[in-house]
Amino acid sequence: MEARCPRCSNVFTTDRSGIQFCPHCGQQIDVPVPPGGGWGAGAAGGSGAGRFSGEPPPGGTPGALPGGRDLTPWERRREVGVVKGFFETWKLTIASPQTFFRTVRPDVPWTEALFWAWIIHAINVVLSLPLLGLGLSTLMLPQNLPSNPNVSPEQMAAVMKVVTAAFGIGPVLGSLILYPLLAIIGAAVMHLVAMIIGAGKNGWGATMRAYCYASGPYVFSFIPCVGLLAWIYALVLRIFGMMGIQETDGFKATVSVLLPWVLLCCCGAAAALGFGSLIAGLAGAGSGSRSF
C-alpha cells in the first residue's frame, strides 16, 4: 500500500501499517490501518502503548516484519509466560546475539527493553549482596586498621566488616534505583555518537533497545573478576545490537559503543577506576579470606 509522510509529505510504498520510518525524511510515523487491516497498527503507539504490558500488538497475533523482525520473547510474555519470556530473551542475547539483534524490531517502545534490563540488574544486585556482606569490598578501605587500646583486634575486625559491607551495599542498592537514569544516559551518549557518524537511522528507541538488551552478561558481574569479563561481553553485545537494530556496519557500531569509553579513558577516570577496582577486588578477596 502507499502511505504519505505527514511531515515531509512524500509518498512511499509499504507493506504494513503501524509505526515505521519514512524512507525520505527518516522520521517515525504511524501509518494507519487500511480497511480490513493488519495487526501492526499502533504497535508502538503513543507514549504509553505497550509499556511494561507484555501484550502483543492489537489486532491479532504478532507476525514477523519483513526482514524477519519480530517481538522478542520478553515482549510476548503475556503469550509465552513472564519467566519463559525473560529467560528465552536472555538466552538469545547471550548465546546467539548476531541472530537475535538482527530480528529485534526497532519500533517497539524501548521501555520494554529497559524493564528487562532493570530486572537483570536487580538479579545482579540480589546476587551481589551476600558477597558484599562477606566483606569483599574491603579493598575500598585502608587495609591497616587504626589501633585502639579500648577495642580488641577481633572487635575492630567485626566493626570493619560491617562498615565495609555497608560501604559496598549502599552504592549497589542506590544503583538499583538509579538504573533507568543511568541506562538512559548511557544510551543517549551512544546514540549521540551514532548520529554524528551516521549510524542512528532507526532512531533513539532502537539504540536504547540495543543498549538494554545487551545487558544480559551483567547477571554474572557479581562474581569477582568475572564481572570485568561480563562488562567486556556486554560491550560486544552492544556492538552487535547497534549493527542489528540500527542496521549499520561493524565499524560504525564499534565506534558508537567504544568512543564514549575511549573519551572517558582519556580523562583517566575510567581506567583508574576500573584498574583500581580490579586490584582492590583481588586484594580485598585475599584479605577477606585472611581477616574474616
Place this chain on the structure above:
Amino acid sequence: MTLTWTPRERRFGFLHALGLTGLSGLLVARFVPVARLPIWHCVFREHTGWPCPGCGLTRAADGLVHGRFGFAFASNPLGALAGCLFAFAAVVAVAQYAFRLSLPMPVPSAREARLGRMGLVMALVANYAFVIVQTRAGLR
C-alpha cells in the same frame, strides 16, 4: 535540508534523554568536587606531558555551573559549548514535555551530513590545538 516538525505529544525521546544527561552532568559538576578526587587525573598528560583532547573538560563544566563562563571557554572551548548545548537541551526538553511543543527538526541531506561531520572533525582538531597551545605555553 528539510525542516520537519515533531508531533505535539508527550513522549520521551532523544531530546529528553540528552537533556537528562546534560542535567545530570551539570548537577554532578555543581555539587561533586570531581577535580579534587585523587583518581581524577589525565593519565596521558601525566606520562607524556601533552594534554589529551579531553583535558580541561572538568574545569569547563565546573566553570559553567559556577557562572565563570570565561574560565570555562578558556579551559576547553568545545567542551564549554557542548555543556551549554546540553543545558539548552535540558530546558527545551522540559518545555516540550510540559507544553507538548512541536519542535523543528532539521533533516540534512547526505551531502550536508557529510559536511557537518567534516566541520565537527575540524572543530575537534582546532579545539585540541587550542588546548595544546595553552598547556605547552604554560597558561595552565
